[in-house]
Amino acid sequence: MIEVFSFKENNIVQGELKELNRELSWIRVISPNKETIEAVSENIGIPIEELEEPLEEDERPKISSGKYLEIIYRAPYIENQEVKTYPIYLYLFQDKLISVEKEPYQILSNISLLMEKNKAKFLFKKRLAYFVFYILDKINDDYLAKIDKIAANIDVYEEVTKKTLTKRDFENIYEQSVTLSFFNHALIANLEVLNALRKGYFKQISPRDKRYFEELYYDALQILDTEKIQREAISNLFNLQSVISANRLNEFIKKLTTIALIVAIPTMISGIYGMNFKSIPLAQHEHGFWITLGIMLTITVTLYIYFKNSDWL
Numbered sequence: 672m673i674e675v676f677s678f679k680e681n682n683i684v685q686g687e688l689k690e691l692n693r694e695l696s697w698i699r700v701i702s703p704n705k706e707t708i709e710a711v712s713e714n715i716g717i718p719i720e721e722l723e724e725p726l727e728e729d730e731r732p733k734i735s736s737g738k739y740l741e742i743i744y745r746a747p748y749i750e751n752q753e754v755k756t757y758p759i760y761l762y763l764f765q766d767k768l769i770s771v772e773k774e775p776y777q778i779l780s781n782i783s784l785l786m787e788k789n790k791a792k793f794l795f796k797k798r799l800a801y802f803v804f805y806i807l808d809k810i811n812d813d814y815l816a817k818i819d820k821i822a823a824n825i826d827v828y829e830e831v832t833k834k835t836l837t838k839r840d841f842e843n844i845y846e847q848s849v850t851l852s853f854f855n856h857a858l859i860a861n862l863e864v865l866n867a868l869r870k871g872y873f874k875q876i877s878p879r880d881k882r883y884f885e886e887l888y889y890d891a892l893q894i895l896d897t898e899k900i901q902r903e904a905i906s907n908l909f910n911l912q913s914v915i916s917a918n919r920l921n922e923f924i925k926k927l928t929t930i931a932l933i934v935a936i937p938t939m940i941s942g943i944y945g946m947n948f949k950s951i952p953l954a955q956h957e958h959g960f961w962i963t964l965g966i967m968l969t970i971t972v973t974l975y976i977y978f979k980n981s982d983w984l
Contacts, residue, residue, distance in 0.1 A: 672702060674698070674783055675687060675690075676699075693766055697767075698768070698770070699772075701772050703771055703773075711769065715762075724760070731758075736871075739762050742760075743760055745861055746776055748774065759772060759776060765799075768803065782809075800875065800880035804884060811861075811887065811890055818851070818854065818898050821847045851902045854898050855902070858894060858898060859895065861891060865887055865891055925983055932974065932978075940967050
């Protein structure tokens with residue numbers, strides 16, 4: 672699928688690839704196939720082998736310059752209720768911006784909707800370098816929103832740390848930890864791209880526009896710090912649960928040992944009286960059974976009170 676938006680006479684017009692002239696334009700390629708790639712290559716002039724990259728590889732973020740500026744930037748997305756990252760491909764000419772998405776990305780869909788309503792003229796008025804900045808900034812905001820959502824979930828788990836978390840709770844926490852690991856790798860690679868944009872020389876980006884990417888670079892650094900804090904929080908939560916579980920196991924073993932000790936003495940006495948000896952104390956006594964039972968009960972109650980006061984029970 673291909674969407675084409677051009678800026679003509681102070682209005683945004685949706686058109687076709689073959690209708691493009693020298694006006695500022697955004698070409699959005701969604702879920703590309705051989706046919707759409709050939710159409711873009713033929714009308715825009717990008718080598719078809721470069722446009723095939725989204726079909727063949729899950730590339731790491733990078734930037735390269737020549738006739739046009741190629742930017743690969745990873746964005747978060749949801750697949751089967753799992754949050755992962757995938758690359759967004761941007762090709763910047765002096766008068767055209769091409770974006771390629773393996774799957775429809777909500778941020779770009781929102782921009783597309785604004786274009787259809789003629790409410791995104793500022794993206795063209797500030798030139799296409801600002802348009803690129805705007806897309807990358809919204810991707811970073813998407814990272815931050817998803818990290819904040821994970822942080823909110825972790826806060827909920829931290830509030831119930833006195834209770835043992837269920838197996839499902841641990842599975843959810845683990846999934847969020849994996850998500851943050853994906854984010855960490857993507858954000859570090861994205862930072863390299865932003866660093867190149869703010870420091871390098873590219874004819875498609877004027878020195879004046881570099882300030883946008885300077886701001887974006889430091890924003891991305893803060894997002895990476897936020898992500899690291901949340902990963903540490905998850906790690907601490909796992910460690911705390913391990914300590915709590917070990918402590919509860921120790922308490923259970925201590926109580927079990929105490930109960931076994933209390934029961935052991937009456938069991939030993941009853942075992943002695945079960946031996947086949949001719950002469951056993953109180954065996955012939957009229958009240959021997961009740962006396963022996965009283966001794967066993969007294970020992971049991973005494974041990975129970977002692978261990979209870981010692982906080983073993």
